[in-house]
Amino acid sequence: MKIQKKFSLGVAITACSLILVACGNSSSSSSKQVINWSEPSELPSMDISKATDTISFDMLNNTNEGLYRLGKNSKIEPGIAKSTKISNDGMTYTFTLRKDAKWSNGDKLTAKDFVYSWQRTVNPKTASEYAYLFSGIKNADDIAAGKKAVNTLGIKAEGNYKLVVTLEKKVPYFKLLMGFPSFFPQNKSAVEKYGSKYGTASKYMVYSGPFKMTGWTGSNLSWTLKKNSNYWDKKDVKLSAINFKVTKSTTTGYNLYQSGKLDETLLGSEQAKQLSNSKEFTVRSGARINYLEFNQTQKVFQ
Template sequence: MDVKKTVAAGMAVASVALALTACGKSSSSSSNGKLADKQVLNWNEASELSTIDPSLIQDTIGGDMLNNTMEGLYRLGKNSKVEPGIATKTKVSSDKMTYTFTLRKNAKWSNGDQVTAKDFVYGWRRTVNPKTAASYAYLFSGIKNADDIIAGKKDASTLGVKAVGKYKLVVTLDKKLPYFKLLMGFVVFAPQNQKAVEKYGSKYGTASKYMVYDGPFTMTGWTGTNLKWSLKKNKNYWDKKNVKLTAINFSVNKSTTTSYNLYQSKKLDETILSTEQAKQLSSNSDYSVLKQARTTYLEYNQTQKAFQNKKIRQAISYAIDRKQLANKILGSGTLPCLGPVSKGLVSRNGVDFADAAKTSTGVQYNKKKAQQLLKEGLKEIGQSSLSFSILGDDTDNSKKITAFLQSQIEANLPGTKVEVQNVPFKNRIAKSEEGSFDVVVSSWGADFSDPISFLDLYTSDNSYNMGKWKNTEYDKLIAKSKTTDAGNASARWDDMVKAAKLINEEQGIAPLFQLNQPQLVRTSVKGLIQNTAGSVNNWKNVYIAK
């Protein structure tokens, strides 16, 4: 999920120009036009769904499902402005350490229960509880006692969140979080119905029937492994009068040839496109390019001797022509990525963060330098050659990317042998978490419009640091940006810029590209909101026009 912009609903965004700038397709949410008799949307997904447990969510597809079936304090609306969700009012203390949210009284779960402040308290405590093993627990850092709870030093009941009656939620911080309000629109901070969690136990969120919902839609037909499911209009949703769709049907098609054929036969209303398809269809009235605050990069398994060597990591990175990958293999405005943070995420004093943090070390194509570094690196570890595998997804695009990387590395680093493993998304995630890879093609979309959404990933103890890169100075810079410098916009910016430069220079990861996704969406689909950060698709106000 990738995120950034201007916050409404009484939210004053703290310095660093944290305006959530939306890109991509965003048609009017007004349904003043004539509605088609059948209000059903048929949507394509490129990968399978892994979970709908708000505590365990990790991927964009699951984030989209939760963004439309669940509702937190706020939701990301048109032009990526945060709009009221369950919260109708926010009061912030003068020291910005206490937030008091007033909740609406007419919000209900799909099982008929009222949505109350206790549901937020329960959901948040469940997520930070180490027993849940939530990868996103780190986002709660800054809420009182969250760090100690996650570390197992304090009980989850001590988290700085409490219900004052049914309709007032008070959140206490132990350090200032300039991006706190942006977090409240992210799905991991959604409420959770304790009765449902306890009823379904370990099955909670593993299939559509093991879940209750408080958002615009409910989910049906997902068994946990199948490739088709539906969202149905939630009859208990507080704002159901503004939800026009009766259903959204999803089907997973990993081949863009298949999905485009289904689109042509009017069995789908949306499909992503390959580079070749985009070139042929760019003049089609249904065509658009979804810009994303998402970077794709290589993670090296740094528990392995070879990848503990910086020169070897740099050699691989210098051997890759990012411009060719972005322009010829992917196309559609995809950008070569020269750092860990996406371009266009946020700027300060007119300077884009990605430009401020740009370095040439390790991210430029330099065949000669790559070969010299590999020679030196192999000598340092006592090896004469290098052999490894690259792990990626089994979608059409991912297969093209891994094939390109294999070709580049073997051609530019003679004697190096590279194997490619393309597996289903769920398998790739599982292998990454287990450390069962040599090098993996990873992708991250910003969860909110702040560089820390990317930079946090590579701290030593972050659950998403799959390659296990560790750097004490990097950790210190990120910690400063979130503690002593949190209230100083200039110092915090400098901390993050230094950290971004450091990970490039040390080649903790190898940034590859920032994807812009070509797609077809029928012009009859109105009210669609697609954002660059956080959950991408908001279908709440979509309707099908005649």
């Protein structure tokens, strides 16, 4: 399951998507455990430290995994962390990681991968727009402001499979953050190997989740997620592949859906009115937060 979340400061808006989803035998690919899915715009980035948009997080959620997974109704489920111990004051979290977790290239996935990832994101040199989400973790704000060294962040690896996180204030939603892609691990060897190309195409990444990406060049309008044979929970991954296609026009999307080339497509308002009685018509609700930032430095009125 993929959970889409966007964190910003401002006014909350409830957004609804009107879609058609193939049922029964409407898709010739269903028997092959392959689905064909649409996205409304290009994929900007697969860099965990730099991604900020819904499309990127859709892909990161399907190809990577954090300490927890967010299930139905955002229920917290074990991910790479098989158990968690919280101190009495709620300021220290000790995660015990599963030893069978691996990267898609076969490398062992360890606590050090979380330490590296979090430090990379809060490092001002990375220029991560979501570094502020780490606020509340010891020294995160000072590191992001350039006042303290990156290695003072409140996260440390005790061996390969124990991760200790220290907070400087209680964060009631901390466990939910652990299922958000910005807190996923990153493979230091891959980041250093690919350099500035890291996360810009499917071949410049390694993956920790149920699928690995193929066929994305960084600018094309189609790509595929294939089942990751190195994923620790691969026995529970039922799909062998997901084919994604960017369809910016709802008319084009609907035509592809009718011809069996898509198993899901977004609808425009007129299409939704005409198809609202179809058994394949689905309303998908989601929470989204946007914000307006007012100009506070330039004088625009005399």
